[in-house]
Amino acid sequence: MTDSQDPATPGPSxxxxxxxxxxxxxxxxxxxxxxxxxxSEHRLALDGRWHQISRKYIVVQVITNGALLVAVLTAALVLSLVLQQAWVWIPAGVVMAGFVCTLAILPRQARAYGYQLRADDLVFRRGILWQRMVAVPYGRMQLVDITHGPLDRRFGIAQLKLVTAAAATGVTIPGLAQAAAETLRDTLIDVAETRRTGL
Structure with a gap:
């Protein structure tokens, strides 16, 4: 079977x-x-059809990081004005700068997430400056887990986690639409059953 073949094409089993x-x-x-x-011409390149995460992932991350930013600012204001602790602005400023940087690179970071269903494995990639690409063989998958918190449910997204025998090859795909997460889970389970390699 070549990489161009679809992993979930129905077979006899x-x-x-x-x-x-x-x-x-x-x-x-x-x-x-x-x-x-x-x-860079030295980037990790891989041909094939890439699927990406939902656009709503950015909205959820902006709300989450924005809430944490407001919490840090509020705590700094209380300590500074009520308890007269001016030094608090140094660590608070560093933390708030970190949140602002995170929010600034978030759209670019979200567009760098991708996964590809190949003949024998799922490939997940993320990152632009520090690029990571992981291939998870279908036959080595032990668990496919979908999780979503209250904010994720409100925006209809979920996180899919693949667990293998080797912890280093486990993959977590964030920001999938709920329907996409369920479809991907069902596809991976079906294909893993047919490609099981003795686990």
Missing amino acids: SPRPVDPAQRSEVLDAGTYDALREPR
Whole structure:
């Protein structure tokens, strides 16, 4: 089987047939149009169809980081004005600068997340300055876990975690649309069952 073959094409032992076109439509609904790549010619490159995370991931992250920024600012104001502790602005300023930097790079960072369903494995990549690419063989997957907090549920996104025997190859894909997370989970479980390699 080559890398161009679809991993979830139904076979004789596949429990649930999956239409690849319909699956891709679900996985790509509400995501970014193009994966953000580093400009260097020495970047980690991989041909194939990349799926990306939901655009709503940025909204959730902005709200979360914004709330933490406001909490730090409020604590600094209370300590400074009520308790007359002027020194608090030094650590508070450093922390707030960190949050502002995080918010500034968030859109670029979100567009660098991507995953690819290949013939024998799922490849996940993230990062632009520090790029990371992990390939998880379908037959080595032990657990596929979907989690989402209250804010994630409000915006209809979830986080999918793949657990393998080797902790270093575990992958967490954040910011998936709920339907995309469920479709990806079902696809991975179906394919993993047919590719099981003795675990």
